[in-house]
Amino acid sequence: MNTTQWFRSVYEHITLPAIYTSVFIIGLGANVWGLKSVLQKWKILGHINVFLLNLGIANFLFLPTLPFLAAYYFMKNKWIFGGAFCKITRFCFNLNLYGSIGFLTCISVYRYLAIVHPMKVMGRITVTHSVAISVMVWLLVSVQSFPDMFFPKISPNRTEKCHHTTSTEYVEDYLKYSVGWTFTGFVIPLLILLGCYGHVTLVLCRINTIDKVVKQRSLKLMFILILLFSVCYIPYHIFKNLSLYSRVLFSTNKKYPSWDKGVFCAHQISRGLVCLNSVLNPLVYLHVMDIPAQIRQMLQHFRQIFVSEFSSVPVAQNADV
Template identity: 65%
Template sequence: MDGHSLGFVSHPSSHWAAMDIMNQTSCANFNLPIDYENRFLPSVFIVVFIVGLVANGWGLKSLLQKWKKLKIINVFVLNLGLADILYLVTLPFLVVYYFMESKWIFGDTFCKITRFCFNLNLYGTIGFLTCISVYRYLAVVHLRVMGGITVTHSVAVSVMIWLLVGVQSLPDMFYTKTYGNTTGKCFDTTSQAYVEDYLKYSLGWTFTGFCIPSLITLACYGHIAVVLWTMKRTDKVQKQRSLRLLFILILLFSVCFIPHHLFKNLNLWSRVLSKQKICHEWRDRVYIAHQISRGLMCLNSALNPLVYLHGNEEIPAQLRQLLQRARQMISHMFLSNSGSVTVAQTTDEV
């Protein structure tokens, strides 16, 4: 997402020209309307780093303070926050990378580690959101089954999610991630030489890491919706909690996950076609759309803390207290400034 996922540099026209020479393709060059990667992406990364670090740090602190009272769903929320922190700590290095006009100075190994952390965050997030959805499904539809689930079970499931995501992401580290000693590129997929194999890997990864969890989540909330609106035994609070989580999941999937996987694979396919001297007009639009989806993808680390509002009942109250204190401070500062102005006016009149 946040690297040069296609082996493109910050100036696509020159890069496509280099690719034409290397691969003897006849595709016409194109130019992005703005220097997207070196201007827009660093700005997004900085905002996500600040907001995500504060929000996730606050949420994790609140959960850990209530460790002895930790509920099953909070185990998944805790792991969700850890996945976000894992990715957020790599963002300063990517900001430096783009501010230096896409020159990676931290070495090939750390480039691969950075991309690995991103993949752990992305598919770990999807996995733990799926677990939260299944938990809500059992809590609403199968209360008897829910009674037999303990915190130990949720910890075991969390370990399995991390292992599964790690196994899925590990092959990515064996693909070439850097391009030459002088350019210092750090791709988030691979170089043009291995793009055919990477496309196959990416499609399988998308199916197992995104499509299957998405179908499970959809099935869970489809059944939950039927139960909530057809059975009278559910109360309004339960309906509101389920609807809030559903809204958060729809936001994350529609803004972050779906565009990323769609345009990433379409862009890889266009690279394969270009290498085979098959050029289409939609190649340029897909490339630009993929660049935009890269910026949207990293927002998940700033949006995931919304799940804390659902998983921990005390956090909304803490948030209201924090906002109330902020308003009081602003009001106090405003009144103090108004008083100073009044005194100054009175002195001038005397």
């Protein structure tokens, strides 16, 4: 069995469904807990709470579709849920992916303004501004993702296939759309994020008056976002477009390029990694709300209860047998 066959038979039909199932279970619990914490500390968090709430909503749009995708790949790419639901499932994935990128970018910009321009800008920003920006993000993401719905997802000769891009007949047009989509939905937010945190890093290194805790929290958030983009988003966009380009070459030359096998395998792996954003996104909740400190307090509270209960148990006196 060569590498491509192994990825089709083992990774795509066994490992990928297992990843989807795990992400559904862990992501559901983590995001419920995260959103609950956001709502409990709504006033404390300030204007950034609106973006955290929308980040959670983006995750909940995608997580319910994972069991259906897991069943699809486990049944060796046999879609039994209908063509309309196939498009809805893929649309929800795109809303989650680009909505998450959009709101993570908003959080990064707000953090940047809070550190670099705390008096000039942050004092003028209200909750209304955050809500308006969130509405704009959803509109932009919807406009970017909606054309995907018009591309065929079900192959004419194989009605059980549910493409995450489109069928071979329309792959050339889809590649053009995908490249533009990648630039507007991923590259531009990535450049904004890099610009913000590049400047923040310079400010934190030059100014000694900034509180040490603020520096640490800013650097931690930067690390989390770099992790998200490096693991989930960058590989997916690179290998998705390369895979589409390989299919375009095959449709014109009737022959795949020599690098197709490597790209195919990398693209399969990136499809598993990209869905992990629904599990990694709650790390942003953990950072912003300093939940690790809350967990330590909770564990300490439970330990005190346990000790008090244990010490209150009467000690049995020794008895002669």
